[in-house]
Amino acid sequence: MDYFAQQLINGLVLGSIYGLIAIGYTMVYGIVGMINFAHGDVFMIGGFIALITFLILVSLGLTAIPVILLVVLLVAMAITALYGWTIERIAYRPLRHSFRLAPMLSAIGMSFVLTNYSQVAQGARVKPIPPFITGGYTLHESADGFVIQLSNIQIMVVITTIVLLALFTWLVSRTRLGRDMRACEQDQTMAALLGVDVDRTISMTFVIGAALAAVAGLMYLLYYGLVDFFMGFVAGIKAFTAAVLGGIGSLPGAMLGGLAIGLIETFWSAYFSVEYKDVAAFSILIVVLIFMPTGLLGRPEVEKV
Amino acid sequence: MSGDTILNVERLTMRFGGIVAVQDLSFAAERKKITALIGPNGAGKTTVFNCITGFYKPSGGAIRLSHDDGRTIALEKLNDFRIAKQAKVARTFQNIRLFPGMTALENLMVAQHNALMRASGLTFLGLIGAPGYRDAEKRAIDLATDWLRRVNLLDRADDAAGNFAYGDQRRLEIARAMCTEPALLCLDEPAAGLNARESAALSELLLSIRKELGTSILLIEHDMSVVMEISDHIVVMDHGVKIAQGSPQEVRDDPKVIAAYLGTDEDEAAAVMESGS
Known part of the structure; x- marks a missing residue:
């Protein structure tokens, strides 16, 4: 039981990170109907920018951890958002009215560009940082000595995710920008006729998705204590899977899918084998899609007559 | 002439x-x-x-x-x-093109994008809730409410537009076009x-x-x-x-x-x- 509880905590934390990335996939799919394969690499870029900002702040002699975290968070979000904007501008927008596969191929190309650019610029080796959020709580200690740990960094990841999710839900459901985004999602032509600048709204979607991916990158850096140029690939595929599992296009679905993938992976590693954790996650995706083709929370697409 | x-x-x-x-x-x-x-x-x-x-x-x-x-x-x-x-210039289509998943009020609010955009200073002021933007948003809601009243749909302001009867959707579409103040x-x-x-x-x-x-x-x-x-x-x-x-x-x-x-x-x-x- 204690072991189960510990794995539940680990799974939720991992799932939160996947969920944050998955939102970027699902938002872009919702508004432009394409899979942004470069999104996983945007997450990786976010991790690197967080690392670089962190090192700069430390070398400047800053020691107050909350200040460092806040600055790193804001800088990583801002610069990664700029990456998101630029990617859309140069790789997707010129192909928007091209054939359906063109932006997807362009996205795969963009993914390679970002991966290799990071490898060239930052080197191929794993970049570690010393753990600087330490400590935690012992929730329970059983008779045979097994301890359920809840570390501060885990608490931070989950709280940050909840806060961002709340903010983001508010943005989409209550603000002008959110209304415009939903309008563009349903009928771009009509939205344009009502005066909505569709291109700008799509850019903002990429900016927000990238900013959330940057937060995920920072969380990953803090949680695992390292980044490398290839981490965007696997995390991206997992988050994409999460978005599909939850029902692509659905925001709560992306978060739910992220948590599901995180939990499946963690429990499989804990009870069966670590080597086959990805097999387990993807097998469950296949089973879910066979019985629920639109994912857990997705709505079937209604053909427009 | x-x-x-x-x-x-x-x-x-x-x-x-x-x-x-x-x-x-x-x-x-x-x-x-x-x-x-x-x-x-x-x-x-x-x-x-x-x-x-x-x-x-x-x-x-x-x-x-x-x-x-x-x-x-x-x-x-x-x-x-x-x-x-x-x-x-505003227009409607032969086949109805409301945003079916959004409420009637939201449909009319999207149509006031330009007025709100000016007030929101390129989004940012709007997100932090600057007073000028709040006034603009209040005016937008007033205008939308006024139009819902004119087309007799005020009591259904918060229902998804896609669930409206055909004739109601037609009137809502005209109300939405008029909310752009054409x-x-x-x-x-x-x-x-x-x-x-x-x-x-x-x-x-x-x-x-x-x-x-x-x-x-x-x-x-x-x-x-x-x-x-x-x-x-x-x-x-x-x-x-x-x-x-x-x-x-x-x-x-x-x-x-x-x-x-x-x-x-x-x-x-x-x-x-x-x-x-």
Whole structure:
């Protein structure tokens, strides 16, 4: 039981990170109907920018951890958002009215560009940082000595995710920008006729998705204590899977899918084998899609007559 | 004439490959008046609308919109969101194009994008809730509420637009177009699929828009009872060219119109024209 509880905590934390990335996939799919394969690499870029900002702040002699975290968070979000904007501008927008596969191929190309650019610029080796959020709580200690740990960094990841999710839900459901985004999602032509600048709204979607991916990158850096140029690939595929599992296009679905993938992976590693954790996650995706083709929370697409 | 003309279409031509959909069409719509564009199916009416609202780039000719303040805008050079933003032209479609997953109120709020955008200082002020933006948002909600009241949908403000009955969706679509505060409102078959009572209510709504708000209206319509009742001026098209124009009375009595509009079947022509009187 204690072991189960510990794995539940680990799974939720991992799932939160996947969920944050998955939102970027699902938002872009919702508004432009394409899979942004470069999104996983945007997450990786976010991790690197967080690392670089962190090192700069430390070398400047800053020691107050909350200040460092806040600055790193804001800088990583801002610069990664700029990456998101630029990617859309140069790789997707010129192909928007091209054939359906063109932006997807362009996205795969963009993914390679970002991966290799990071490898060239930052080197191929794993970049570690010393753990600087330490400590935690012992929730329970059983008779045979097994301890359920809840570390501060885990608490931070989950709280940050909840806060961002709340903010983001508010943005989409209550603000002008959110209304415009939903309008563009349903009928771009009509939205344009009502005066909505569709291109700008799509850019903002990429900016927000990238900013959330940057937060995920920072969380990953803090949680695992390292980044490398290839981490965007696997995390991206997992988050994409999460978005599909939850029902692509659905925001709560992306978060739910992220948590599901995180939990499946963690429990499989804990009870069966670590080597086959990805097999387990993807097998469950296949089973879910066979019985629920639109994912857990997705709505079937209604053909427009 | 040119002093109170809002829309001037001059020698408009639209070709698709070898097909000429609209040829050398010239007509004018007067300010604060209702102008109807009628003609048999395939006459090119919707093509004219698509040229006016930036969907098609005309193969030739000019479309001039003159605003109250004397500005003249070349509509054939604008497209996309600029039609609503700069030219202040709004349109509806033959098939309803509401945002079905959004509430009625939200549909009307999207239409006020430009007013809100100006107040929100490129999004940022809006997100932090600056006072100027809050006022603008309050005004936007007031305007939307006012329109929901006019089209009798106030009690359903928070229902998803996709769940509305057909006739309600039609009225909501007009309300949404009006929320962009247009100078020229283009309606593509607003009475299509409405029953007699709903058509009468539509006529009343359009007349009140013209009278109370002074919005100029250009409409395509097949329902002759609506056209004859509300139009100040009618332009008749067939096979991409204008075959007649004038007041409802003049057009109704024009033999060319009767012949062209309904083929050569005189009985059918007479029957439909009767229904308009």
